[in-house]
Amino acid sequence: MFKMVAQTTFPPSKPTKISPDPYYLKERPKQWHIRDDPITWSNWYKHINWLHTPLLIGIPAVGFYGLFTTPLTTYTAIWAVIYYFITGLGITAGYHRLWAHRAYKASRPFEIFLILASSGAVEGSIRWWVRDHRAHHRYTDTDKDPYNAHKGLFYSHLGWMILKQNPNQIGRADISDLNADPLIVLQHKLYGLFAIGMGFVVPTIVAGLGWGDYWGGFYYAALLRLTFVHHATFCVNSLAHYLGDHTFDDRRTPRDHFITAILSLGEGYHNFHHEFPQDYRNAIRFYQYDPTKWLIKILSYFGLTQHLKKFPDNEIKKGKFLMEQKKLDEKKVRLHWGVEISKLPVLTFEEFQEGAQKKNWICIEGIIHDVSSFIDEHPGGRTFLTSSIGKDMTTAFNGGVYDHSNAARNLMSNFRVGVIAGGGEVEHRKTK
Amino acid sequence: MFKMVAQTTFPPSKPTKISPDPYYLKERPKQWHIRDDPITWSNWYKHINWLHTPLLIGIPAVGFYGLFTTPLTTYTAIWAVIYYFITGLGITAGYHRLWAHRAYKASRPFEIFLILASSGAVEGSIRWWVRDHRAHHRYTDTDKDPYNAHKGLFYSHLGWMILKQNPNQIGRADISDLNADPLIVLQHKLYGLFAIGMGFVVPTIVAGLGWGDYWGGFYYAALLRLTFVHHATFCVNSLAHYLGDHTFDDRRTPRDHFITAILSLGEGYHNFHHEFPQDYRNAIRFYQYDPTKWLIKILSYFGLTQHLKKFPDNEIKKGKFLMEQKKLDEKKVRLHWGVEISKLPVLTFEEFQEGAQKKNWICIEGIIHDVSSFIDEHPGGRTFLTSSIGKDMTTAFNGGVYDHSNAARNLMSNFRVGVIAGGGEVEHRKTK
Numbered sequence: 001m002f003k004m005v006a007q008t009t010f011p012p013s014k015p016t017k018i019s020p021d022p023y024y025l026k027e028r029p030k031q032w033h034i035r036d037d038p039i040t041w042s043n044w045y046k047h048i049n050w051l052h053t054p055l056l057i058g059i060p061a062v063g064f065y066g067l068f069t070t071p072l073t074t075y076t077a078i079w080a081v082i083y084y085f086i087t088g089l090g091i092t093a094g095y096h097r098l099w100a101h102r103a104y105k106a107s108r109p110f111e112i113f114l115i116l117a118s119s120g121a122v123e124g125s126i127r128w129w130v131r132d133h134r135a136h137h138r139y140t141d142t143d144k145d146p147y148n149a150h151k152g153l154f155y156s157h158l159g160w161m162i163l164k165q166n167p168n169q170i171g172r173a174d175i176s177d178l179n180a181d182p183l184i185v186l187q188h189k190l191y192g193l194f195a196i197g198m199g200f201v202v203p204t205i206v207a208g209l210g211w212g213d214y215w216g217g218f219y220y221a222a223l224l225r226l227t228f229v230h231h232a233t234f235c236v237n238s239l240a241h242y243l244g245d246h247t248f249d250d251r252r253t254p255r256d257h258f259i260t261a262i263l264s265l266g267e268g269y270h271n272f273h274h275e276f277p278q279d280y281r282n283a284i285r286f287y288q289y290d291p292t293k294w295l296i297k298i299l300s301y302f303g304l305t306q307h308l309k310k311f312p313d314n315e316i317k318k319g320k321f322l323m324e325q326k327k328l329d330e331k332k333v334r335l336h337w338g339v340e341i342s343k344l345p346v347l348t349f350e351e352f353q354e355g356a357q358k359k360n361w362i363c364i365e366g367i368i369h370d371v372s373s374f375i376d377e378h379p380g381g382r383t384f385l386t387s388s389i390g391k392d393m394t395t396a397f398n399g400g401v402y403d404h405s406n407a408a409r410n411l412m413s414n415f416r417v418g419v420i421a422g423g424g425e426v427e428h429r430k431t432k
Numbered sequence: 433m434f435k436m437v438a439q440t441t442f443p444p445s446k447p448t449k450i451s452p453d454p455y456y457l458k459e460r461p462k463q464w465h466i467r468d469d470p471i472t473w474s475n476w477y478k479h480i481n482w483l484h485t486p487l488l489i490g491i492p493a494v495g496f497y498g499l500f501t502t503p504l505t506t507y508t509a510i511w512a513v514i515y516y517f518i519t520g521l522g523i524t525a526g527y528h529r530l531w532a533h534r535a536y537k538a539s540r541p542f543e544i545f546l547i548l549a550s551s552g553a554v555e556g557s558i559r560w561w562v563r564d565h566r567a568h569h570r571y572t573d574t575d576k577d578p579y580n581a582h583k584g585l586f587y588s589h590l591g592w593m594i595l596k597q598n599p600n601q602i603g604r605a606d607i608s609d610l611n612a613d614p615l616i617v618l619q620h621k622l623y624g625l626f627a628i629g630m631g632f633v634v635p636t637i638v639a640g641l642g643w644g645d646y647w648g649g650f651y652y653a654a655l656l657r658l659t660f661v662h663h664a665t666f667c668v669n670s671l672a673h674y675l676g677d678h679t680f681d682d683r684r685t686p687r688d689h690f691i692t693a694i695l696s697l698g699e700g701y702h703n704f705h706h707e708f709p710q711d712y713r714n715a716i717r718f719y720q721y722d723p724t725k726w727l728i729k730i731l732s733y734f735g736l737t738q739h740l741k742k743f744p745d746n747e748i749k750k751g752k753f754l755m756e757q758k759k760l761d762e763k764k765v766r767l768h769w770g771v772e773i774s775k776l777p778v779l780t781f782e783e784f785q786e787g788a789q790k791k792n793w794i795c796i797e798g799i800i801h802d803v804s805s806f807i808d809e810h811p812g813g814r815t816f817l818t819s820s821i822g823k824d825m826t827t828a829f830n831g832g833v834y835d836h837s838n839a840a841r842n843l844m845s846n847f848r849v850g851v852i853a854g855g856g857e858v859e860h861r862k863t864k
């Protein structure tokens with residue numbers, strides 16, 4: 001019969017042609033790693049990722065130096081903004097929605113454009129980025145999540161890159177689809193060339209050959225633009241797990257907020273995204289900012305993108321509905337709803353009438369209410385209540401005298417003291 | 433025993449000293465009235481209220497004439513705004529919350545101030561106004577409601593005053609409390625004097641004696657200010673029954689909206705008000721505009737107002753909760769939730785396995801799902817589903833392989849085709 005072990009391995013993926021880097025292996029031998037040890041004064045430098053850290057500090061530092069030494073020309077400013085959109089969309093439409101989530105299919109020319117554009121964002125190779133991102137979705141908020149939001153805002157923004165990653169801890173993810181694509185493998189192998197060329201050389205040269213502003217191109221379109229793209233993207237891992245609404249699910253950290261969306265070219269509807277990661281959209285309403293979605297959609301009219309995946313509308317609404325219901329249920333338990341009917345003593349109508357000679361009891365809908373505290377508060381006046389004591393006032397309460405509001409009905413539930421044997425039937429029997 | 437007839441008459445009120453005007457009588461003889469007939473070309477002028485109509489047209493008309501002929505001085509402008517607040521609050525804090533709803537108690541000096549201030553709003557005597565308003569609350573949206581919103585926006589704003597009221601139709605309301613107050617009876621008897629004095633003479637004379645601007649006082653502080661106070665108050669009967677949210681009840685027309693609140697010195701949270709009319713507040717949140725509430729509250733620190741009535745917070749929240757639940761329930765029925773489990777055919781586990789040789793059946797949580805349409809769409813990949821056919825994948829679906837999202841669970845419900853005899857117990861029995 002069916003074996004449990006069959007469930008816990010991945011389906012066989014196509015054999016890969018690249019070297020067996022243990023980081024990507026499905027069955028890794030468990031070896032000691034420096035990150036298995038705690039950080040101390042004597043070993044801290046071994047915990048640091050000495051590739052990422054200098055870059056993450058150096059690029060903005062040199063950029064800021066340029067900001068104060070090199071004047072910004074109009075052309076260069078426009079070019080820096082355009083190149084921000086090109087490289088930023090390379091990450092969101094390429095790395096994220098196309099390669100990490102396969103939310104749509106891209107024709108080869110557009111794919112090549114995306115490989116080049118996204119390399120200019122200098123966020124690591126597609127293979128590296130996607131592997132971590134798939135693990136992030138699969139193991140969100142756990143130790144296996146590379147940017148686990150439970151480790152704090154700074155950790156999920158930068159900390160996870162400044163420190164080395166522990167291959168014994170980070171969850172595994174299948175990237176056999178990427179290994180099967182020679183262009184993606186090429187970008188991985190020659191990543192240094194791609195990053196330097198698209199991240200620094202191209203923005204500098206365009207400004208230099210275009211309007212003679214090499215230094216402006218270098219400082220503004222390369223370094224400062226890159227710093228902005230970096231931190232905007234990092235916000236999706238940090239801010240988008242801290243700021244905003246739990247529209248579809250509140251068991252995990254991702255949240256929806258338009259500020260994160262504006263920073264990250266539309267990736268800020270992150271609760272939606274974690275719930276429906278294969279959807280090519282992050283924002284589902286037309287008025288929400290999601291230029292990545294707009295780009296993918298527009299290109300589909302030109303045949304450059306196809307098979308745009310949408311989660312069925314009914315299922316999205318169901319998700320939202322269930323979350324709203326959950327929030328409402330939480331509200332409900334915080335309110336007082338009067339004594340439960342099943343916990344009330346049961347009296348006969350005669351016992352009720354007898355008791356009402358001493359107590360301010362009124363029977364409405366088969367339930368006995370003690371209105372002592374309410375006689376002077378009754379908006380309809382004292383007399384209506386005092387003249388009702390010992391009587392069944394169901395009809396009067398429901399329109400016979402006055403059709404009471406929901407508010408009155410809710411209020412009444414606080415005065416419950418007993419149930420009439422026979423319940424709602426009583427009025428009918430006693431008044432005929 | 434308890435007699436129904438006792439319920440349908442009002443408690444005996446103190447005998448009143450004023451003339452028995454049939455309009456206020458509790459037991460009115462049913463006499464023919466012109467409004468019992470339909471409006472025709474030959475009788476329309478008999479339907480018109482020839483007191484209200486000329487005033488409602490004449491006051492703004494003369495005011496507009498002044499607007500274009502008399503320059504507005506700074507002092508007069510300030511005075512007109514101040515007098516708008518004085519007379520407007522006279523209506524909202526006096527006519528409405530104090531006398532119509534008895535939402536708080538006012539000490540005699542403040543009551544006298546309110547009688548004078550509210551007379552300057554020229555909206556009829558307290559007795560006349562309160563009687564209609566109590567009927568409006570008691571019979572909201574019915575033929576007995578003097579400003580029945582179902583008769584249209586114009587009718588509830590002005591129409592009901594332009595036409596005569598039909599005493600055979602308008603619901604009765606008890607105003608014995610007002611009849612017992614000699615000052616209120618006095619204001620009713622001498623209403624013409626009060627209205628002319630406070631509505632026109634005082635605003636004109638203050639501007640005249642104060643800074644020599646008699647005409648400005650007359651046009652701006654009297655006529656135009658009065659036009660504004662009128663229509664702002666009328667909006668509570670019209671706009672507040674059309675614009676905004678049904679926060680507490682949606683069976684009737686009143687609605688909550690801040691625009692109406694801003695126009696009407698805080699009376700725009702009208703859904704709340706109809707649900708909790710004895711509450712001295714209309715807006716319950718500190719950031720909502722309700723200067724009438726602020727005034728009543730501030731004066732309570734000086735002993736000028738007492739016994740400010742508040743509906744218990746728990747009951748207000750309950751009202752809101754029930755409305756939210758109702759709206760959510762309406763959302764729920766518009767969504768598809770998959771075939772109900774009770775309507776599915778019941779199969780043994782062996783029948784399921786047999787059927788799965790021809791059909792793409794997977795069993796999860798005791799329910800059989802046909803995943804044919806989903807195999808190529810499964811975000812986890814084809815192989816996981818194809819290798820699961822004919823098996824119980826409950827554990828795999830719930831974390832054994834991948835802990836699926838709510839979204840996945842909702843989606844799955846669309847694929848239901850049958851139930852396993854024994855239900856959720858099956859997995860346990862079959863996999864051990």
Ligand code: HEM
Nearest residue numbers: 371379380384388393396401402404405407408411412570
């Ligand atoms: C414990 C039971 C009762 C509660 C909690 C209650 C509460 C209320 C409340 C909150 C209102 C204000 C309007 C509304 O919210 O609907 C009201 C109005 C009224 N009640 Fe009651 N009530 C009770 C029993 C009765 C009974 C037994 C009678 C009649 C015999 C009665 C007669 C009226 C009338 C005539 C009004 C209308 C006042 C008006 O707007 O003119 N009530 N009641």
Ligand code: HEM
Nearest residue numbers: 138801811812816820825828833834836837839840843844
């Ligand atoms: C009809 C039943 C199923 C439905 C509707 C379904 C639906 C989904 C959906 C919507 C996702 C995307 C992530 C999420 O929303 O949670 C997903 C992911 C996944 N599913 Fe299923 N699934 C089903 C059955 C299964 C079964 C039986 C297995 C395993 C044997 C499986 C394995 C996976 C895996 C491993 C992923 C994760 C992909 C990743 O993020 O790496 N699914 N499934």
Ligand SMILES: [Fe+2]
Nearest residue numbers: 236237254270
């Ligand atoms: Fe995330």
Ligand SMILES: [Fe+2]
Nearest residue numbers: 096137273277
């Ligand atoms: Fe993602």
Ligand SMILES: [Fe+2]
Nearest residue numbers: 668669686702
């Ligand atoms: Fe109203």
Ligand SMILES: [Fe+2]
Nearest residue numbers: 565569705709
């Ligand atoms: Fe009212």
